[in-house]
Amino acid sequence: MNKYSYMNHWMMQSPQGLTSPDVRRSYMDLYLKQIAALGFSGLDIFSFTIDKFARMFGSFIKFEEYLKDLGFEKVSGIFNAYIGDNKALLPHVRECHDAIFQDFEEACIKAEGTGVETFIAMPAASYCYCEPVTDEKIRNLAELWNRVGEMTLTKYGIHLSMHHEFWCGLREIEAIRKFYRWTDPRYVYFFCDTAQHRIAGVDPAQLYDELHERTWGFHLKDTRDTDFEYYRLPPDTELMVPDVPRWFFEAGEGIVDFPAVYRKMKEHNYDGWISVEHDKAEIGGGNFSECTGVSAWYIRNVLQKI
Amino acid sequence: MAIKWAYSLNAWDNEENSVRKDRNERTFKVIAAAGFKGIEMQIGSGRWKPLGRPLIISQIYGGTKEFDTYLKDLGIEQIVAWDYDPGMMSGEENVFGRDPSEPAQHEGIVAALEQFAAFLGEVGSKYLVIRPMCSYWQTAPVTEEKIAAAAACWNKVGKMTSRYGVKVLLRFDWFCAANDRRAIDKLMAETDPELVGLCLNTGELAIVEIDPIELYEAYADRVGLLQFKDVRVTDSLQEYKKPFAEEIIKNGGERGIDRWFWEMGRTECPGLVDFPTMMKAVRAHGYDGWIVVESDQSADPPASVLFNSWYVQNVLDPDWKLKKL
Incomplete structure (x- = not known):
C-alpha cells in the first residue's frame, strides 16, 4: 500500500514576512499539524535541516518522536544535492567523491x-557546472553513487535514490538511461519527480515504466511549462528563467499526465512512498496550506480512484 | 449518531479570495480535504458576495440544485446554514439595513428572507442563522420593548421558514445589542421553541464574558447549531458600545488588539474557550448535529482550516479521524 509523505518546502507568513517554519518551535507546530491533519504519514526533509531540528527538539530522534505525537509515522526521506557552487563537492569529478561519500555517511x-529509509539526491550538479555532459562524466557519476548507495544501504539500511x-x-533521457545502465540496481534507485522530468521533456510515466523495478519514490508535483533553452542559466535556473516566475504547482493543475503515472503505478504494483511537493509555491502569492x-x-x- | 463537522466561509472575506469561481473551488477543496463535510455561508449583496444570494449562485452554477450537486462532487455533503444580519446593506432589496426591533420593518424582513429559506429547503438544510438584533451602538438603549419586538420578528420569520422545513437560530455576537444574558434570556423566552432555536458561537460569547458552556447547559434543548472559534482577550473595556464599534475588529480598539478570534488549540498562546469541556457538555446532552468551525479574522484561512482540523481530529473528536492518504 502506498504511503504519502510531504517534502518540506513550507513557507509561511510571520510578523517579519515570509519565513520558513523551522525558525521557531511554535511555527513548526502550526505547520506540521496542518500536514498531519491531511493524512500524510511521512515527512521528507533537507539534509541541512537535520542539525537544526536536533537543536530545536533536543535530538533528531526527539524530532521524530514529536512527529509521531502529531500523527506522522516517521521522517521518511532526506534530500541532498550538490548544486555545483562548491567545487570541492562536484559529483562528476572523481577527486570529490571521497568528500561526498563522507558527507552521506555523516x-x-x-x-x-x-x-529514515530513503536518501533523495540530485545525481549531478547544475547543468552549467558540469557541461558538456560526456559519457566519462556519467561514468564518474555512476561510480560515485554506486559507492555511496552500497554504503548507505548495507551499513545503514537507507536506500539511495536519484x-x-x-x-x-x-x-x-539518453543521459538518464546511460546512468541507470551504468549503476548497480542493488544500490542506486530512481526517484521520479513528475514535474522535473516533464519540464525537461521526459514523460514521467514512460520513464517510470522503464525504471519501475528501480523506483524508490515519487515527487508528486505539476508544472505548466517546459524548458529546453534556459536550463544552463546560472546560478539558479528555477529562479532565473525569463517569463517563468514559478515552475511548480499542485498535482492536477498543470501539464503532467498524473492519471497515466498512476495507471503505471497500478500496473507495476508500486508499493512505496509518494511525496507531495510544491517547491517555491509562495512565488506570485501562492499559499502552502492551500x-x-x-x-x-x-x-x-482523483488519483486514488484510478 | 456522530457529531458532524463543517466550516464557515466567513474567513474568506476579500475580493481576491472569495469572488472568483475558481478561487472558491480551491477553498471548497481545502475544506473537503481537511475532512469537513459541510459549509456555512453568509448572506450578502452583489458582486462582493457571489455566494451570498440564490440568484447569483444560480447565475454562476446554473441553479440551486446544480450548486448543491457541484459541492457534493467536491466532497461537501451539506450546506449547513446561511447566516443573516438584518442590519446589512442590500442593493437587491434597496435597503441600508433593517432593524428587527422596529415592528414596522418585520414584514420586509420576512419577505426578504423567503428566498433564502426556499434555497435552504431545496438543499436540505435545516437552519437559517440570524443575528437577532442590530448592533448595540445602533440600538441602545436596549429596552425590554425592543427585545420583545425582535423576538416577535423572529417568530414571524420562523413561521415562514418552517414552510420550507427550516428553523431560525439566533446567534448572539460581540457587537449585537443582545450580547448579555438579560437580552439573550428574554429573546429565548419570547420566541417559540418550535420555530426558533439557538446557534451558540463560543468565541462571540467568550469575548463578552459569557461562558459558552454555561449558556449551552441552559439552552441545550434549543441548540440547533454550534460554532467553534477561540478568542484570546475579552472586550473588557466594552468598546462594543462605541459608535461604529465594528471598526474595532480591524483597528484593535484602545488596546490595539491585532486579532481577536483565533483557531482552536494554538499552543503558543492558549485561548479563553475551554473546548474539551465544551465537548464533554455537548456529548453529555447527546448532541448529534453540526459543529461549524470558524476562523474569521484569520490572515491565512487555508492554514486555519488545516490547523483546526488537526485539533478536532486529535483533541475534540478522535472518532472523526481522517484515514491516512
Whole structure:
C-alpha cells in the first residue's frame, strides 16, 4: 500500500514576512499539524535541516518522536544535492567523491535510530557546472553513487535514490538511461519527480515504466511549462528563467499526465512512498496550506480512484 | 449518531479570495480535504458576495440544485446554514439595513428572507442563522420593548421558514445589542421553541464574558447549531458600545488588539474557550448535529482550516479521524 509523505518546502507568513517554519518551535507546530491533519504519514526533509531540528527538539530522534505525537509515522526521506557552487563537492569529478561519500555517511550517522529509509539526491550538479555532459562524466557519476548507495544501504539500511532536476546534468533521457545502465540496481534507485522530468521533456510515466523495478519514490508535483533553452542559466535556473516566475504547482493543475503515472503505478504494483511537493509555491502569492489541501483533495478524489 | 463537522466561509472575506469561481473551488477543496463535510455561508449583496444570494449562485452554477450537486462532487455533503444580519446593506432589496426591533420593518424582513429559506429547503438544510438584533451602538438603549419586538420578528420569520422545513437560530455576537444574558434570556423566552432555536458561537460569547458552556447547559434543548472559534482577550473595556464599534475588529480598539478570534488549540498562546469541556457538555446532552468551525479574522484561512482540523481530529473528536492518504 502506498504511503504519502510531504517534502518540506513550507513557507509561511510571520510578523517579519515570509519565513520558513523551522525558525521557531511554535511555527513548526502550526505547520506540521496542518500536514498531519491531511493524512500524510511521512515527512521528507533537507539534509541541512537535520542539525537544526536536533537543536530545536533536543535530538533528531526527539524530532521524530514529536512527529509521531502529531500523527506522522516517521521522517521518511532526506534530500541532498550538490548544486555545483562548491567545487570541492562536484559529483562528476572523481577527486570529490571521497568528500561526498563522507558527507552521506555523516548524514546516515545523524539519522541512526530514526525511521529514515530513503536518501533523495540530485545525481549531478547544475547543468552549467558540469557541461558538456560526456559519457566519462556519467561514468564518474555512476561510480560515485554506486559507492555511496552500497554504503548507505548495507551499513545503514537507507536506500539511495536519484532525483533529476530539470536543470541538473542528468536531465535528458539518453543521459538518464546511460546512468541507470551504468549503476548497480542493488544500490542506486530512481526517484521520479513528475514535474522535473516533464519540464525537461521526459514523460514521467514512460520513464517510470522503464525504471519501475528501480523506483524508490515519487515527487508528486505539476508544472505548466517546459524548458529546453534556459536550463544552463546560472546560478539558479528555477529562479532565473525569463517569463517563468514559478515552475511548480499542485498535482492536477498543470501539464503532467498524473492519471497515466498512476495507471503505471497500478500496473507495476508500486508499493512505496509518494511525496507531495510544491517547491517555491509562495512565488506570485501562492499559499502552502492551500496548495497542500488542494493536492490532498486531488489524491483522494482523483488519483486514488484510478 | 456522530457529531458532524463543517466550516464557515466567513474567513474568506476579500475580493481576491472569495469572488472568483475558481478561487472558491480551491477553498471548497481545502475544506473537503481537511475532512469537513459541510459549509456555512453568509448572506450578502452583489458582486462582493457571489455566494451570498440564490440568484447569483444560480447565475454562476446554473441553479440551486446544480450548486448543491457541484459541492457534493467536491466532497461537501451539506450546506449547513446561511447566516443573516438584518442590519446589512442590500442593493437587491434597496435597503441600508433593517432593524428587527422596529415592528414596522418585520414584514420586509420576512419577505426578504423567503428566498433564502426556499434555497435552504431545496438543499436540505435545516437552519437559517440570524443575528437577532442590530448592533448595540445602533440600538441602545436596549429596552425590554425592543427585545420583545425582535423576538416577535423572529417568530414571524420562523413561521415562514418552517414552510420550507427550516428553523431560525439566533446567534448572539460581540457587537449585537443582545450580547448579555438579560437580552439573550428574554429573546429565548419570547420566541417559540418550535420555530426558533439557538446557534451558540463560543468565541462571540467568550469575548463578552459569557461562558459558552454555561449558556449551552441552559439552552441545550434549543441548540440547533454550534460554532467553534477561540478568542484570546475579552472586550473588557466594552468598546462594543462605541459608535461604529465594528471598526474595532480591524483597528484593535484602545488596546490595539491585532486579532481577536483565533483557531482552536494554538499552543503558543492558549485561548479563553475551554473546548474539551465544551465537548464533554455537548456529548453529555447527546448532541448529534453540526459543529461549524470558524476562523474569521484569520490572515491565512487555508492554514486555519488545516490547523483546526488537526485539533478536532486529535483533541475534540478522535472518532472523526481522517484515514491516512
